[in-house]
Amino acid sequence: MDHSFFQSVYSVVRLIPYGRVTSYGAIAEYLGTRGSARMVGWAMNACHTQAENVPAHRVVNRNGMLTGKRHFGAPGTMEQLLKSEGIDVKDDQVVDFEKHFWNPLIELRMMSLRGTQ
DNA sequence: TTGCTGACCGACG
DNA sequence: CCGTCGGCCAGCA
Numbered sequence: 001m002d003h004s005f006f007q008s009v010y011s012v013v014r015l016i017p018y019g020r021v022t023s024y025g026a027i028a029e030y031l032g033t034r035g036s037a038r039m040v041g042w043a044m045n046a047c048h049t050q051a052e053n054v055p056a057h058r059v060v061n062r063n064g065m066l067t068g069k070r071h072f073g074a075p076g077t078m079e080q081l082l083k084s085e086g087i088d089v090k091d092d093q094v095v096d097f098e099k100h101f102w103n104p105l106i107e108l109r110m111m112s113l114r115g116t117q
Numbered sequence: 118t119t120g121c122t123g124a125c126c127g128a129c130g
Numbered sequence: 131c132c133g134t135c136g137g138c139c140a141g142c143a
Contacts, residue, residue, distance in 0.1 A: 005140075024125055028138090035138050037125035042140065044124050061125065068124030078124095 005031070009043040010050055012104050016058040019085045020102035021094055023062045030104040044068060057081040064097030 012027050024037040024044075033039065040059070047054040057078045061067045069078040069092065079089045088095040 025127095028125080033138085035126075036140095037138080038123060039125090039139060041124040042122095046141090056124080059124080062127095066124090071124055 005033070005039060006043040006046065009040050010047060010052075010054050012108075013044075013047075013054050013056065013059060014052070015104065015108065016055060016102055019087060019100065021058045021060055021064070021082070021087065021097070021100050022102045022104060023060060025062050026103055026105065027059065030108065041068070045071060058102075060094060060097075064094035064101075066092045066094070 008031055009027060012030060016022055024040040025034075027040045028034060028037045044054075044056050044059060047056050056068065057072070059068070066078050066082075066089065069075055072078045072081075079092070082089050082094065087100055094100060
């Protein structure tokens with residue numbers, strides 16, 4: 001188990017529930033490194049090295065745009081994965097983004113206060 | 118060691 | 131509603 005920034009990013013990404021999405025910036029802010037959203041993206045770029053699966057398709061930019069789609073092998077893979085979870089995508093953009101948005105800062109804090117969920 | 122690069126973001130004109 | 135720019139900082143050549 002290593003304590004690198006990348007590992008922390010992967011841990012948060014794995015906590016994103018099925019059918020929900022979050023943003024690079026939200027993850028960076030949750031980790032206390034606000035403004036380092038690019039590092040989160042960089043971590044995603046290397047996420048394939050992880051043995052355990054990382055649901056990187058649930059991470060989009062702050063506008064709900066699928067900016068990382070070209071890193072999934074085939075161009076349509078990310079969109080396909082999201083649609084299979086009930087998230088509609090149009091023009092590389094998540095439809096009703098706010099409705100599906102999962103903010104780790106809020107959700108994980110609630111979880112720790114209420115004690116699991 | 119230096120100097121790019123980048124799956125971002127907010128500010129500015 | 132555009133485009134551009136600076137900050138962010140871990141890898142890599």
